Amino acid sequence: SQQGEEDPQALSIQEGENATMNCSYKTSINNLQWYRQNSGRGLVHLILIRSNEREKHSGRLRVTLDTSKKSSSLLITASRAADTASYFCATEGRGGSYIPTFGRGTSLIVHP
Amino acid sequence: KAGVTQTPRYLIKTRGQQVTLSCSPISGHRSVSWYQQTPGQGLQFLFEYFSETQRNKGNFPGRFSGRQFSNSRSEMNVSTLELGDSALYLCASSLGVGQFFGPGTRLTVL
Helix, strand or coil: CCCEEEECCCCECCCCCCCEEEEEEEEEEEEEEEECCCCCEEEEEEEEECCCCCCCEEECEEEEEEEEEEEEEEEECCCHHCCCCCEEEEEEEEECCCCEECCEEEEEEEEE | CCCCCECCCCCEEECCCCCEEEEEEECCCCCCEEEECCCEEEEEEEEEEECCCEEEEEECCCCCEEEEECCEEEEEEEHHHHHHEEEEEEEEEECCCCCCEEEEEEEEEC
């Protein structure tokens, strides 16, 4: 079963706008990661946020984590056409397993 | 450092055949995981190898197997292929936290 679930499933915006994607999960985690996947290619690791962190930035990316609500959000500011991709959240649970559990992803289309 | 590499990139097989996919992790990474990605099921974890031992296993039938060599390179084998095995197979290596993915092998079963 999928641990992380992204919302929305699809998002279509214009270049320059901000894109926000959300991720909800069910069980306690050690960390949560966001990945990007361009069509039919491998996943690229974007950012990792640990369970004791609330917010993290990386360039135009901003990730928040609310462990009380078991949710995370990924904000891409000033989006570009090159940001068009699918975005996945993945959670690593507690208990020693390093295997992340992926959601089904948000498909983002940025129109030039 | 070179990234994770997977070979072949594309493969076409027919039902009943078997296939072997290969993955070379980032140098120094001892954990290698395999995932199957399909439009219907999303990304599903197959198994993880660490120091030549299977450390974690997903919920796939025994037709799916793997192994890891002493240099951390890993292979995945699928026997008696079915149409539903058509998918993108992704390999990822890790030092412990966070995974680095290869470009994947696109398997088509006819």
